[in-house]
Amino acid sequence: MILIGQYDSPFVRRVAVALQHHGLAYEHRPWSVWADAESIAQYNPLRRVPVLVMDDGEALVESAAILDALDGLVGPERALLPPSGEARRAGLRVCALATGFADKAVSLLYEHVLRAGDRRSPVWVDRCVTQISETLDLLERERAARGGDFWLGAFSHADIAVACALRFLGEAHPSLLDPARRPALAAHAARCEALPVFAAVVQPLHVAV
Known part of the structure; x- marks a missing residue:
């Protein structure tokens, strides 16, 4: 492959x-x-x-x-993720939220990279920031409520999606990621990033257009 x-x-x-x-x-x-x-x-x-x-x-x-x-x-x-059932639905939902805010973080990054100064759209920037922040707030509440090492009890795509999205957000828009405000997500990210499977596939963010 x-x-x-x-x-x-x-x-x-x-x-x-x-x-x-x-x-x-x-x-x-x-x-x-x-x-x-x-x-x-x-x-x-x-x-x-x-x-x-x-x-x-x-x-x-x-x-x-x-x-x-x-x-x-x-x-x-x-x-x-299991092929069907409640755990699959829950996992897919978390993945969708995580990849959704990651996609907004990418859009926001390109807005800054491709549009200088007064060419940027404040409406679009504010919308992306709101979408990211409110999704993080929701995920923080849900992660805190679940507890445990992993989102669904066992390591899953949900854990991976959230951790990867959080790392990208922290590198692309560090002002939007405050560990003190969202400690459950911060702990989740740290736990995942410490795993060998994450450490093996890491690259600092670099954007060149």
């Missing part, structure tokens, strides 16, 4: 953590969506990452779809 994309992307990284967790061998091509856009386009015309090229040449795109395929590959006993 070939994983395309840089580990500073929360979406690429969540796929890489799952691959590491399952012990699935893969080649990593750290292509940039800007500098290597045309190379990525050979596998995904949207020029987005992650892309996971399977051994048969099929190119899977979008992190949730890729992870669902990996769960199917390793089987229900090893999958990081």
